[in-house]
Amino acid sequence: MTDYLFTSTLISLCILLTVKGLKNAPARLNFYLLMIALACWFVPWQYLSQLSFFEGAERYTFNVAKIVPDIKVLIPEDLQTTTPNTLLSKQSIWDFVPSLNNIFIILLISGCGLFLLRMGLYVKLIKTLYINSKPSPELKHIKNQYPIRLTTHTEPAFATGLIKPVIWLESSMVNREELNSVIQHEATHLQQGDIYWTWIICFTESVFWWNPICLKLTSLAREQLELSCDELCMEKLKDKYQLDLASLLLKKQNVTSKNNFFTPPLLNIAHSKSFNIQRIKMLNKEKTMKSKYLVMVAAAMSFSALAAAQIVDGNTGSKQQSSKTSQVPVKSEAYNQQLAQLLKSAAGAKSDNPELLNQAAQGIQQWHLNRDKLTGFEEAEIKLQSFRLLNHIYSKLEQYEDILSAYEKWYEPGSNPPYFLKNSLATAYIQLGRYELAVVELEDLSKQLEGKLHVGSADNLALAYIYLADYDKALKTLEQVDAKDDVYGNILKYYVYDKQNNRKKMNEIKSKIPDVFAVTPALLPQTGIPDSQLLRML
Structure with a gap:
C-alpha cells in the first residue's frame, strides 16, 4: 500500500507541476495530462513487478520499501515459510500494515456508494427539468444540432445527456444578447464529448473523495475543459464570444446557484468569480502548440514512467535483498x-x-x-x-x-513468545485431554492473525472442537481455510459428517481421504510429531 500511495502521489505531483508550467499551452493538452494523473490512481502499482517487462529495472529505480522498515528481514527464511504471518508481539507495526488495505477498500467502497448517489441525483434532476421545462420553437432559427429546452434552473445554461444530449437555457436567456455565444459554448462541449469526460471525472472524484490530491486534479480538469471549450468558441465567433462571455460572467446574477460535492456533473457556463475572470483573460492570449510544450510533456511523462518503475524495486528489489540477508545471516x-x-x-x-x-x-x-x-x-x-x-x-x-x-x-511472563508456538501448546493440551485450553490457545492465535489461521492451526482447532463434541464449530473452522489438498482436514470433515449423520457429504469427500479412514464409523487420525530445523544439523 505504501508503494501504491507513494507512486501515485509522485506521478500526480509531477504532472501538476508540468500543468503549472504549461499555463499558456492549449487547455486540451493540460486536460489530457490531468486525466493521466487521475488514471494513475487506478493502477495497482504494487503488483506490476510480476510483469516480465519490469525485469532487470533496478538500475532505473530506488527502493521505496526502505521508507518503511521491513522487519520481516529479521526472521530466518525457514520461519517465514512455515509461519509467514507470525512475529514477536514487539513487532506489532507489521501486523498493522494489512489493516491499511482494509481501510483503503472501505474508502473505495464508500466512494462507489457516493457515485451511485450522485447518479441518482442526476436522474432525479433530469426528470425534474423535463417536468418544469418546455421546448423552444422560437430558437429554431439558431443553427444547432442539439435540442434546446427552456427551464427555470438557476444556471444561465448547461448541457446534459450521455445518449440524448440536451442544451438547457434559463428562461431569461432568450432575450439576452449573449444567446448565440452561450448556445455555441454548450454545443461545443457536447461536440468534444466533454459530457463523457465529466462523468469520468465525477467517478474519480467520488471514489477518491478522501484524497486531496485527486480532488485538486479533478477541479483543475474541469477548469481545463471550460478553457478548451472557450478556445474553440473563440476561433469560431472571434471577439464577439469574448465580449459576450465577459458580459455574461461578470454581470451580477439575481439568483446564484450553490454547488456542493453531491451536485450531479453538468456542463454549465457559470463558475466561480475568480475562475471566470481567468477565462476572460486567457482569451486574450494566443494558444498554439509550441515545441517547448511538447518537450515539457515528454519530460513529465518520462519522469512519471520512472516514478512508476520504482515500484518494481520496492517489491522485487526488497525481496532479493531480504532473500540474500536470510540466506547467509550474519551471526x-x-x-x-x-x-x-x-x-x-x-x-x-x-x-x-x-x-x-x-x-x-x-x-x-x-x-x-x-x-x-x-x-x-x-x-x-x-x-x-x-x-x-x-x-x-x-x-x-x-x-x-x-x-x-x-x-x-x-x-517467562512478559517475554513475548512467538505467536505460532501456541500450536505447540494446543497440541500438548489435546494430547493431555485438556481440550478447552487448546481451544483458548488457538482462538487467541486466530485473533492475533486477524482470523487468518493456517491450515495446520485450523486443523488443530477443529480437532479440539471435535473432542468437545462441538461439531458445528469444527466444520466452520475447517471451511474457513482454503485447503483443497489438506488430507488431514478432509479426514476431520469426514469424521464430523459421520457424527452429524450427513451421508451425502461423507460420500462427496470419501475419495479425498485414504481408504483406511474412509470407513464407518469414522476414525480420527493421530497427531504427528512436530519437526525441528536443527534435526538436519545433527
Missing part, C-alpha cells in the same frame, strides 16, 4: 558457540531410543540453564530453535506435561 561468535553447544547436548534427538531421547532432552534443559543470554534477534532465534527441538523430543516420548513446563522456562 555473532557467541551465537555460533551456543548453537554448537546446543547441538552437542542434543546428540540423541534423532534416535527412537527412549534412553537417548531422555538424555538429549536433559542435555537441552541443562544447556538452557547454563547459557548466557544473547542480544536482539539472536536471543529470540536461539530460544525458538532450542524449544522446537525439545518439543520434538518430548512429543516422541509422549511427555506432553514436560512440553508445557519447558515452555514456561523458555518463555
